[in-house]
Amino acid sequence: MDNQKLTTKQTVRKFTGNFATIACLVMYFSYIEQIIANFTGQPVSPVQPFFASINALLWVIYGWVKPDKKDWPVIIANFPGIIFGLVTAITSFVH
Numbered sequence: 001m002d003n004q005k006l007t008t009k010q011t012v013r014k015f016t017g018n019f020a021t022i023a024c025l026v027m028y029f030s031y032i033e034q035i036i037a038n039f040t041g042q043p044v045s046p047v048q049p050f051f052a053s054i055n056a057l058l059w060v061i062y063g064w065v066k067p068d069k070k071d072w073p074v075i076i077a078n079f080p081g082i083i084f085g086l087v088t089a090i091t092s093f094v095h
Helices: 002-029 031-039 047-065 072-091
Strands: none
Touching (some): 002 072, 031 072
C-alpha cells in the first residue's frame, strides 16, 4: 500500500510540475500582446513586467545553483520571463 501511495504522489507531483511549467511559459509569452501594444502607441506600465523579470531571474539562478542538480523545469519555465519581462518594460518607454 505504501508503494502505491508513493507512486500516486510521484504521479501527482510530476503532473503538477509539468502543468506549472506550461502555465509559467504561457504567462510569460502573454507579454507578447503587451509588447505589441507598446509599439502601437498604447504603452503598458513597465512596473509589473520589470519585477516579473527580476522574479524570473531569481528563479533561474535558484534552479541553476541548486546543490544536488540543476532544476531544469524551473530554469526552462522562467528563462522566457527574463526576456519578455525586460522587453515589455523597455518597450513601454517607446512611443
